[in-house]
Amino acid sequence: MSEPGRYRNDPSTFHAQRYGTPAQWAPAPQHAAVQPYSPPEYPVHQPQPAALAYRPGAGPPLVSAGGRLGAMLLDVLLAVLTLWIGWFIWALITWSDGQTPAKKLLGHVVADPQTGLPFDWGRMALREFCVKGLLGWVLNVCTFGVYFWVDSLMILGDGQRTLHDRMAGSIVRHADG
Known part of the structure; x- marks a missing residue:
């Protein structure tokens, strides 16, 4: 018989030479746990209602569903009467104020x-x-x-916001008076 560890390929010593003894396998004791990530002291994201931070009582009120419908119908009427060309040129001018031609006439503004x-x-x-x-x-x-x-129909929901309002991140309120 051979002595343990005498030959290089001796299976009785191979494991201990390569990986250590079972006593060495245990993890070293840790005195204090180190946290790799600590959450912030304040919530990063808090869900808000549909109208978000704009509070209707704090500024000009939001336009009602009827007012929004009236503005849409007036925009269509103006576009037909001006053969779309006049409405489009007028729209290019009024967009700088956050308005369409009908919203300009009715005193509505698209806002953040x-x-x-x-x-x-x-x-x-x-x-x-x-x-x-x-x-x-x-x-x-x-x-x-x-x-x-x-x-x-989403205009009838929370905050009078349509799908396109939600996608564009907008509300429609009355202009500052």
């Missing part, structure tokens, strides 16, 4: 729900052209018109 400040030209163009126009048209085609009804 966090601050209540009117949209600038870029955000208004994104809301009207990309979200309401292109995306709305695509969703209407894909859902065979169901999107239009869902978008329209």
